[in-house]
Amino acid sequence: MKPVAQPTPDTQAWFDRIDQGSLTVPRCQDCDHRFLYPRMCCPACGSRAVELVQASGRGVVDSFVVNHRGPQGFAEDAPYVLALIRLEEGPRLMAHVQVEDLTSARVDLPVVVTFTERGDRRVVQFIPAEVA
């Protein structure tokens, strides 16, 4: 079984929205900074006034590796694309990019978010925008 995140009180709301099929980004209500991971204060200004705003779900592959080996639960998926996605809102997120052909994985590839079921939870993943 692949692991799922065990949220802490400061990340719970973000993961709850993922489980509902919605990708959000924390935003500072004082300085408008958008960031990840979710936390109780803004890392740009220290304000506690943080809210979750809906993300467009669009982004690009900032960088990636193609894992040819996987830890327990992932080995049968290898090779797979493990990427850092630069969201349209600015912050980065780690996720898999599902591609038909591994050679199509590239830096700056436009991608859109989808969600995959894992037990009774959901996990973020991305697919190439041209496929979506």
Add this chain to the structure above:
Amino acid sequence: MGLRGAIAIVGAAESTDLGKLPDMSALQLHVDAALNALADAGLKPSDVDGVASAGELPNDVADYLGIVPEYLDATNVGGCSYMLHVRHAMAAITAGLCETVLITHGESGRSRVGMQPWAPAPQSMMGQFEVPYGPVGAPSLFPIGVRRYMDTYGMTEEQFAMVPVVQREWAARNPRAKLRDPITVEDVLSSPVIADPIHLAHCCLVTDGGGALVLTSAERAKDLCSSAPVYVLGAGESSESSVVSGLASLTSSRAIERGGRAALRQAEVAHDDVGHLMIYDAFAHVPLYGLEDLGFVGRGEAAAFVAERNTAPGGRLPLNTNGGGLSYTHTGMYGMFAIQESVRQVRGTAPAQVDGVDVSVVTGVGGMFMTSGSLVLGSASTV
């Protein structure tokens, strides 16, 4: 109060053996290295009043050796922790908090004797935001920015492969190095793919071993019957994101840049004064990022700099002259071994000795670029 050259390394040694040591626990490796370093300094455990360590707790190292410490530093920010221990000892000794600090490393990285299993806590940020994607640990998380670096600067697979090739040339000159047979670019590129573009030959070894340092004030160092003191001219440290996805840049390390440049500033040395360099090489891209972040070459120039043999034997900036984590040894928190090689080069006792090293810079990293510490070490002629 000036800290430049205020303290000196008067004892430095590694564990008696390195490699596969199933008959030694991690704590024993700390102690074996500590006894060797104390012997090197001509001191006994009872002469030590400060202990710093990572992996094992300094109180446990002190107790095992019968030391009654009045200064403890349990800083553990990964593989560069020992650079931070030296920096903190620099402040503590100079401020009069203690006189003689023992810094120890020991890790049963290969045999796993007396070691806690490594895994990010499920509720850590890495546990929540990265582990659910099956990253295979450091071999995919650490080099995940390399594709972006290649895209930005045009580094080729062949240039990247030259990092392990050149370091193997250094290792061939070092009888204690684990891997000593020459390799070619083709060998690197035909080694198994772990996390494309990372092949097995881009990855560090996994070994058992230890290392220790003894530090005291420069003034007291003169009175000790030890090898030539190696002076700490400068030191710096920094950190950044808890997760790889949060790093400020994927093509450089803010922590190396901040910590390294602070160390160079404090040491009052120019890049041209540096005769020898160690940059923690858990994976082959780290020395490339480090060369740029420390300012030895411009952005995007490191791969060509290495491929053109500037860091190779006979080159103008000898780098990772023990063979590095890729070919010498890598227990897990390699920073101690990088410092040991810098000390040997400044003393003039390294197996692959570079001529006339008066200033050596040694840079460590912790986690996947999450932390960094740098030291500038100098011979007596620099103080």
